Amino acid sequence: MSMLVSLIAVFGLVAVSYMMELVGLHTVLGIIIPYTAVLVFLGGFTYRIIDWARSPVPFKIPTTCGQQESLSWIKHNKLESPSTTGQVMARMFLEVFFFRSLFRNTKTDATEGPRLLYTSDKFLWLGGIVFHWTFLVIVLRHFRLFVEPVPGFVHLLESVDGFIQLTLPTFYMTDMVIVLVVTYLFIRRVVIPQVKYISLAADFFPLLLILAIALTGILMRYILKVNIVGVKELVHGLFALSPVIPDNLGSTAYIFYIHLFLVSSLLVYFPFSKLMHMGGVFMSPTRNLPNDSRKHRHINPWNDPNIKPHSYEAYEDDFRKVMKSVGLPLEKDVDGEEEGEK
Amino acid sequence: MYNKKAVLAGVVAFIILMTAPFWLNAGREHKKLELEKPQFEKECVEPIKWMRAGHMQLLDNWRNEAVRESKRDYTSEHFKAGHDNKKFKKSLTLTCLDCHKNKKKFCDKCHTYAGVKPYCWECHVAPEEKI
Incomplete structure (x- = not known):
């Protein structure tokens, strides 16, 4: 059911943008909606972060899985149980860039006996890390359309990504990889019963939306073919704050407007969804606190300062x-x- | 708000990073591309609208057919019915560059603008440019 709802929602977005293009609402699709989306994204993201920062953390709750700092002859595991800000940052870096905690992912199987069996399961980690890095490369590659003159790092990325030199326009490996990996992440939610049970529309929708963005992009680049110079005029115009609607996008301009609309939808959806883990990972007390409760007392910020400690002696008095x-x-x-x- | 300094620094860094394309474009004017048009010929191998998005495919096919199958004649395919389809030699240097004489003022303009690096010139010798 949640799957169907998400699928209908994504098709709905495609249909809405296609119809708007047919009617000729190019200014709305190409200028007003993208700008609104960027504002909602930045504003919503900032609001969510500030909102989290306003919530008190009553206890020191870093999740650890190593020896905490102790006597000098007991070896301290600095990454698994960080005790200083520097060590916390090192752990956070590895978490953000390499998904270290997900690497420990296990799966549970009930075998005959009955006996529960926990085994290592690296596929979610692999899928996750490939997806995120691919997505980053694709976003950075798009800078060739965002910025004029094209920044140097884009050429480097493109030559690596288009290394195979197949087809024209040059085939990008990331284009194929992102479709495969998002499909895997989707199928995983459908096939594994436990995961399917806990999956909601909020889990399926972003996957399907990202898949739709990738597919419309691939269609536009390799099959339907729009005039890329027109695309750059529009997109660069947006980022140079002098928006224009070029009339030379070609007869398949609709696929570009659908792609742009889906990306705008993703930006608008972002701050209100689980995609906020992008900022949330930095705000999680289980990750961003040092395990130093034996050195520094963690004061619960919502304690009323007017309520003084009351000892048993005073109570007996x-x-x-x-x-x-x-x-x-x-x-x-x-x-x-x-x-x-x- | 707790950890005000760290959180605000993070939010500011995030916004600067996310709006990077705006900063990178700042102070540069948005110019329209002007391509050098051929002096005499008014019509390309295929309709201009089709050529804009499809020329790379055409050249790729030409390369494969001419070099590997030695089929060197091309008849236009994408003009509307009733159009007198012309015949061409499949050749970048003899056909394309015959009209578009200046690579720098024609090919390179769009390619540089869109960040494309075609590998035509890894085999073909680029024409000498007298500017």
Whole structure:
């Protein structure tokens, strides 16, 4: 059901943008919607981050899986149980760039017996890391259309990505890889029963949307073919803050507008969805706190400063007579004598 | 807000990074491309609209057919019906460059603009340019 809803939503977006193109709303599709999308993306993203930063972290809760800093002759595992900001940053770097915690992913199987079996499962990590890096390369490659003159790193990326020199326009390996890997990530959610059970529309929709973006891009580049110079005039115009709608995109201009609309949809959807893990990874207390609770006391920020610590002695002082009357044991007796074993 | 300094620094870095294309374009004017048009010929091998997006495919096919199968004659395919389809020699240097005499003022303009590096000139000798 959630799968169907997501699929219909993506097809709906394609249909809406196709119809808008047919009617000739090029200014809306090519200028107003992209600019709005960028504003919503930046504003929404910032809002979510500030919102998270306003939430107190009551406890020091880094997740660790190594020896914490202790006596000098006990070897400290600096990455698994960081105790300084530098070590936290090193761990965060590896997390963000190489998905280190996902590398420990396990899968659970019920075997005969009945017996539960936990085994290492690297495929989600592999799929995830390939997807994210591919996506980054594709976004950076698009800078050839964003910026004039084309920045140097784009040529480097393109020559590596188009290394095979197949087809014209040159075939990019990332184009194929992203379709394969998103398909894998989608099928994984459908085929594994436990994963399917916990998958919602919010999980399927972004995958299908990204797949649709990739497919429309591939269609546009290799099959339907729009005039790339026209595309650059429009896109560069947006980024140079002098938007234009060129009339030389060719007869298949609709595929470009659909692609642009889907990307705008992704930008708008981003801050309100699980895609916010992009910023959220930096905001997770299980990752961004050092494990130094034996060196520094973590004060719960929502503690009321007017409420002072109340010791047991003070408590007994308050209620001594009442406690005595019901026969409760006391540290100090009513007349001040120590109550010992009599 | 907790950890104000670190969070704000992160948000500012994020926004600067995400708006990088705007900064990279800042202060540069948006110019329209002007290509040098052929002096005499008014019609290309195929309709200009088709050529804009399809010329690389055409050249690739020409290369394969001429070099590997030695089929060197080409008849236009993409003109509307009723058009008197012309015949051409499949040759970059003899056909294309015959009209588009200046590579720098024609080919390179769009290719540089769109960040494309065609490998035509790895085998073909680029024409000498007298500017």
